[in-house]
Amino acid sequence: MNIRPAKRTDALDLAQLIDIAGEGIPSYLWQQSCEKGQMALEYGCMRAQRESGGFSYRNARVATLNNEVVGMILDYPISNPTEQDLKELHTLPEVVRPFVELEYQAGESYYINALAVYAPRRHLGIGKQLLKTAQKIAVQKGCHKLSVEVFSENQGAVALYKKMGFEVTASTPVLLHPCPPYYDQDVLLMTKPC
Incomplete structure (x- = not known):
């Protein structure tokens, strides 16, 4: 397995x-x-092909096996929210508001926006290696904490993050989940020191 910076041409996989x-x-x-x-x-x-913004190929790394993308991590440093950010929170769509609320609670950290591995390649340690790479980059960028959000009902992801040293530091109820599997419990903020 190889982990490399994502390219614009990885947009479909991203x-x-x-x-x-x-x-x-x-x-x-x-x-x-x-x-x-x-x-x-x-x-x-x-959106993945953009040069800037949270969801940009420039913030992603991909895991490859035999030159085929099998997983990715999207991460970047975040800072404390501004007063304006907090004032505008109630205007966000219900589907994303719990995530943004928790992101604001993460404070200054290296934020793991997304981590995923295609189903046939799961349980091979790819997610673990992507997380280790993110931690190395976080340290290089001078960050002292990693943060990630996950649905409480996604037991596999919660277990992986706990195994990697993350702890639940906050949670908030899901307001609206419009897609199967229709999670309706909590979104968890999990953090760990770098």
Whole structure:
């Protein structure tokens, strides 16, 4: 297995994998922004190809086996929210508001926005290696804490993060989950020191 920085040409894999990590919420949001006749995944690919923004190939690394993308991690440093950020929180769509609330509680940290591995390649240690790579980069960037958010019902992901030393530091109820498997419990903020 090899881990490398993502390229613009990885956009399709990045869009598919962030949709897996986000349990369908990304494609739901992309669909809201599509032009007539445009598919949600196509819109997601366009976003992944951007040069800036949270969901940009520049913030991602991919795991490859035999030159085939099998997983990805999307991460970057975040800072404390501004007063304006906090004032605008109530204007965000219900589907993302719990995540943004928790992100604001993470404070200054190296934020793991998404981690996903295609189903046939899970349980091979790929996610663990992607997390280790993120921690190394966080340290290089001078960050002292990693943060990640996960649905409490996603027991596999919660177990992986706990195994890697993350602890639950906050939670908030899911307000709206429009996609199967329709999570309805909590979103967890998990953190660990670098």
